[in-house]
Amino acid sequence: MAVKLVLMESGDLVIADVKQAVEGDKVIFTVLDHPFFAELVEVEQEPELLMEEDLVDMDEDDDEDDSPRYNVAFTEWQPLTSDRKISIEPGFVVSIMEPKKEVRESYEDRIEKLYGINGK
Numbered sequence: 001m002a003v004k005l006v007l008m009e010s011g012d013l014v015i016a017d018v019k020q021a022v023e024g025d026k027v028i029f030t031v032l033d034h035p036f037f038a039e040l041v042e043v044e045q046e047p048e049l050l051m052e053e054d055l056v057d058m059d060e061d062d063d064e065d066d067s068p069r070y071n072v073a074f075t076e077w078q079p080l081t082s083d084r085k086i087s088i089e090p091g092f093v094v095s096i097m098e099p100k101k102e103v104r105e106s107y108e109d110r111i112e113k114l115y116g117i118n119g120k
Contacts, residue, residue, distance in 0.1 A: 007094040027090040035077035043069040
């Protein structure tokens, strides 16, 4: 599998097994196999009751434990079609990128569970 993140002209970030048809040095079309939206979702942290001694001096270095935490959410890119391979014009693609290992593995696990496809 060639799992890639695809930034679309619309701003959508799609993850899929990406293949391109090339003629000479020109891309004719791009095929997204099992495409999903990939979206960062902030994980809500439970509010804490702060006591006066817990107040933080804003001049101190930031503590990594207080930084926002994120998960990646996957939703079907074109949920109204039964097609799992979708061809798109190359002009709609802004860039194709390598996903982080954890993102790729999460995507592969998801399509394996949904469709019985082992991308590993």
